[in-house]
Amino acid sequence: KTEKTEEDDSEDKAAQSLLNKLIRSNLVNTTNQVEVLQRDPNSPLYSVKSFEELRLKPPLLQGVYAMGFNRPSKIQENALPMMLAEPPQNLIAQSQSGTGKTAAFVLAMLSHVDPNNKWPQCLCVSPTYELALQTGKVIEQMGKFYPEVKLVYAIRGNKLERGMKLQEQIVIGTPGTVLDWCQKLRFIDPKKINVFVLDEADVMIATQGHQDQSIRIQRMLPKTCQMLLFSATFEESVWNFAKRIVPDPNIIKLKREEETLDTIKQYYVVCNSKEEKFQALCNIYGAITIAQAMIFCHTRRTAGWLAGELSKEGHQVALLSGEMQVEQRAAVIERFRGGKEKVLVTTNVCARGIDVEQVSVVINFDLPVDKDGNPDNETYLHRIGRTGRFGKRGLAINMVDSKFSMNVLHRIQEHFNKKIEKLNTDDLDEIEKIAN
Amino acid sequence: AAGAASGENLFTPQSELTPDELREFSAKRFTLGQIPLRPPPAELLTV
Amino acid sequence: QGLQNSAEESTLKWYKELQETANQCGQAFEDLNNTKDMQTKKLRMELQKAATIPVSQISSISGSQLKEIFDKIDKLLSGRPTVSGGKSVSTSHHPHGLEYVSYKLAEKFVKQGEEEVASHHEAAFPIAVVASGIWELHPKVGDLILAHLHKKCPYSVPHYPPMKDGTSMEEYQRILGYRVDESGVEVQDSFLKRMSGMIRLYAAIIQLRWPHSNKQGPDPHGLNHGWRWLAQMLNMEPLADVTATLLFDFLEVCGNALMKQYQGQFWKLLLLIKEEYFPRIKAVTSAGQMGSVTRLNQFLENSLRKKQIDPPKGQLTSSFWRS
Numbered sequence: 113k114t115e116k117t118e119e120d121d122s123e124d125k126a127a128q129s130l131l132n133k134l135i136r137s138n139l140v141n142t143t144n145q146v147e148v149l150q151r152d153p154n155s156p157l158y159s160v161k162s163f164e165e166l167r168l169k170p171p172l173l174q175g176v177y178a179m180g181f182n183r184p185s186k187i188q189e190n191a192l193p194m195m196l197a198e199p200p201q202n203l204i205a206q207s208q209s210g211t212g213k214t215a216a217f218v219l220a221m222l223s224h225v226d227p228n229n230k231w232p233q234c235l236c237v238s239p240t241y242e243l244a245l246q247t248g249k250v251i252e253q254m255g256k257f258y259p260e261v262k263l264v265y266a267i268r269g270n271k272l273e274r275g276m277k278l279q280e281q282i283v284i285g286t287p288g289t290v291l292d293w294c295q296k297l298r299f300i301d302p303k304k305i306n307v308f309v310l311d312e313a314d315v316m317i318a319t320q321g322h323q324d325q326s327i328r329i330q331r332m333l334p335k336t337c338q339m340l341l342f343s344a345t346f347e348e349s350v351w352n353f354a355k356r357i358v359p360d361p362n363i364i365k366l367k368r369e370e371e372t373l374d375t376i377k378q379y380y381v382v383c384n385s386k387e388e389k390f391q392a393l394c395n396i397y398g399a400i401t402i403a404q405a406m407i408f409c410h411t412r413r414t415a416g417w418l419a420g421e422l423s424k425e426g427h428q429v430a431l432l433s434g435e436m437q438v439e440q441r442a443a444v445i446e447r448f449r450g451g452k453e454k455v456l457v458t459t460n461v462c463a464r465g466i467d468v469e470q471v472s473v474v475i476n477f478d479l480p481v482d483k484d485g486n487p488d489n490e491t492y493l494h495r496i497g498r499t500g501r502f503g504k505r506g507l508a509i510n511m512v513d514s515k516f517s518m519n520v521l522h523r524i525q526e527h528f529n530k531k532i533e534k535l536n537t538d539d540l541d542e543i544e545k546i547a548n
Numbered sequence: 549a550a551g552a553a554s555g556e557n558l559f560t561p562q563s564e565l566t567p568d569e570l571r572e573f574s575a576k577r578f579t580l581g582q583i584p585l586r587p588p589p590a591e592l593l594t595v
Numbered sequence: 596q597g598l599q600n601s602a603e604e605s606t607l608k609w610y611k612e613l614q615e616t617a618n619q620c621g622q623a624f625e626d627l628n629n630t631k632d633m634q635t636k637k638l639r640m641e642l643q644k645a646a647t648i649p650v651s652q653i654s655s656i657s658g659s660q661l662k663e664i665f666d667k668i669d670k671l672l673s674g675r676p677t678v679s680g681g682k683s684v685s686t687s688h689h690p691h692g693l694e695y696v697s698y699k700l701a702e703k704f705v706k707q708g709e710e711e712v713a714s715h716h717e718a719a720f721p722i723a724v725v726a727s728g729i730w731e732l733h734p735k736v737g738d739l740i741l742a743h744l745h746k747k748c749p750y751s752v753p754h755y756p757p758m759k760d761g762t763s764m765e766e767y768q769r770i771l772g773y774r775v776d777e778s779g780v781e782v783q784d785s786f787l788k789r790m791s792g793m794i795r796l797y798a799a800i801i802q803l804r805w806p807h808s809n810k811q812g813p814d815p816h817g818l819n820h821g822w823r824w825l826a827q828m829l830n831m832e833p834l835a836d837v838t839a840t841l842l843f844d845f846l847e848v849c850g851n852a853l854m855k856q857y858q859g860q861f862w863k864l865l866l867l868i869k870e871e872y873f874p875r876i877k878a879v880t881s882a883g884q885m886g887s888v889t890r891l892n893q894f895l896e897n898s899l900r901k902k903q904i905d906p907p908k909g910q911l912t913s914s915f916w917r918s
């Protein structure tokens with residue numbers, strides 16, 4: 113086994129972050145309290161419970177509601193008033209992905225733009241092209257009723273004529289290209305930027321050079337420019353970086369909620385072979401309504417076989433496998449999200465880091481084990497654990513087909529001290545009961 | 549049984565409308581709280 | 596005279612009759628449901644699988660795939676043997692097999708709306724078109740679909756069940772459509788989302804017909820019910836959050852079809868909503884509930900200004916049916 117290089121690791125991080133964005137259709141529920149540290153502890157702390165209170169420009173309020181939002185998310189309650197305050201305040205915000213950070217800073221950028229000025233006023237840097245594109249989509253959606261505001265992508269491959277000046281008010285891109293556009297090519301006048309956003313700081317610093325480039329961009333901006341930095345995690349290194357990018361910050365932190373098995377119903381099914389496992393799976397499908405399911409297998413071979421069997425039965429199956437490029441994986445996940453396929457079969461390795469919060473049922477066709485065959489508790493928890501007491505109720509079903517896997521199951525059960533109930537998949541009533 | 553509430557026609561024959569229903573369909577506007585549950589007659593689609 | 600607090604007598608009668616139909620159907624197969632005999636239990640399981648698995652496989656992937664699914668379900672309801680999981684099964688194997696399968700199938704269509712359409716609006720169309728086709732050939736299933744839908748989402752009648760003496764709060768919330776379990780009542784957003792899913796499914800059913808059907812008769816549950824639903828909604832006092840959300844869902848999905856069908860009379864409805872009913876909705880709305888109200892308002896203004904309602908996103912096209 114070859115050691116993973118640092119580069120692989122940063123690619124992994126960016127890929128995971130992207131896949132998580134793609135698979136998500138909803139806000140992640142959290143019950144943890146937001147922690148707010150104000151730059152000036154004596155100024156009053158504003159928090160809003162409705163978008164109405166923010167006095168947004170009408171087309172922006174419409175845009176927000178048209179996206180299906182009803183009220184600010186936990187982190188938005190505090191972050192939005194700070195970001196929209198006059199004079200604008202700097203902010204460092206950390207919360208797990210899916211809690212509404214992107215929507216928040218997009219709203220801030222759109223609010224601070226003067227559409228009459230035909231030059232770049234907001235600059236947003238993202239770690240990769242694909243992530244920048246995702247943010248761009250949010251800008252377009254939220255700005256749907258504000259067509260005067262235009263957006264341009266500063267990414268490699270987007271070649272502009274020398275000497276031209278950008279007219280778009282919002283520029284979003286990767287650090288290298290943004291730096292070039294500000295410095296070498298002068299498409300952007302950095303002195304006229306009044307909002308600077310650095311997204312996914314933790315992913316950013318994992319990539320060689322990005323940290324440096326980001327800091328060099330920041331140095332060109334005026335003192336009055338509002339600096340905003342977002343991150344899903346907050347290690348020491350991210351923190352140090354954040355302080356160099358954002359002077360005099362307000363800080364908002366939303367602790368990642370502990371994943372627990374409390375809201376999950378866990379079951380196991382005893383089978384004698386993979387064919388029997390497949391049969392059990394079919395029975396489960398017949399008895400309960402599964403909008404979307406994710407099935408984890410240990411090897412690529414099993415995953416491929418299972419996907420084939422399910423297709424034969426008429427199921428629409430998507431297969432996510434390890435040898436796929438990020439773009440291919442993203443395409444598979446987008447089809448799955450769009451409901452083209454309803455079952456996603458994947459190997460343990462390949463789905464590492466994907467949030468399955470949206471998926472109603474998780475099936476461990478094989479239990480997760482490490483390379484020595486010991487139970488991989490962490491993976492198990494991440495795969496089926498949920499956050500937030502009011503989050504969706506989840507269902508997890510484990511397939512057991514040998515003494516060995518039974519032993520793994522027992523050890524997982526012991527580790528979490530949570531009973532995994534036996535399920536007889538030949539008994540319809542039993543299966544139906546677990547879904548209610 | 550399913551059709552009991554409104555019959556199974558896309559339009560209600562004008563002859564079957566009650567005077568109140570006919571009044572509502574013939575008027576420029578509906579009266580709040582008085583919209584007929586049966587669909588309009590085919591002859592009254594333009595008002 | 597003004598708005599009413601409950602649905603008209605005829606609506607409630609219809610609703611009750613359908614519930615009665617469903618109860619009777621449920622009673623008919625009670626013996627099959629409660630059987631202790633292993634052989635019969637097995638049969639029941641196979642029947643249920645044969646009814647529900649095809650519904651869970653409905654997707655917008657291709658027209659030919661939908662046709663296959665439709666044929667499978669039709670075969671089952673016609674008492675012919677179908678193969679599922681390598682095993683052959685037929686409703687003729689049990690005297691109440693047909694009732695059982697019809698009931699489970701109807702329940703499954705509604706659940707699919709609740710679960711899937713809720714989080715993915717466009718899924719309403721392929722599910723609805725299959726349901727509509729099955730309804731046409733097997734009207735009993737149609738009645739059962741309505742009965743299940745009404746039970747899980749009383750707003751689909753529409754009906755606002757009053758609180759009766761002796762009903763516990765918990766029970767009443769359940770009757771209103773909320774999920775209630777040990778941890779309490781579900782949060783409002785999650786409740787609204789499920790209700791939206793079911794209303795969107797209903798709005799899709801009433802405007803769609805199975806394209807391969809060779810019957811010349813009327814639509815088994817067509818746009819006249821769209822009229823009825825809207826009219827009944829608008830004759831009642833609005834409920835905060837719920838009314839705005841569901842009116843928007845309904846109009847977004849079948850507003851275009853209703854406009855084409857009822858023309859001037861439909862525009863009269865929209866005008867009434869905009870000028871008289873919408874202010875009533877606003878009056879019961881608090882600041883934290885402006886989302887649904889704004890979406891509805893946006894829809895109304897847009898439609899009235901353009902004198903046009905866009906066809907819904909995700910509608911199945913003629914090229915879909917060639918795929």
Ligand SMILES: Nc1ncnc2c1ncn2[C@@H]1O[C@H](COP(=O)(O)OP(=O)(O)O)[C@@H](O)[C@H]1O
Pocket residue numbers: 136137138139140179180181182183184185188207208209210211212213214215216
């Ligand atoms: N206030 C809100 N209400 C409802 N949904 C929201 C809200 N804010 C964001 N969302 C949705 O939740 C999901 C996650 O939001 P996003 O801003 O991408 O989170 P993050 O940037 O923290 O990963 C997106 O699908 C987004 O549209």
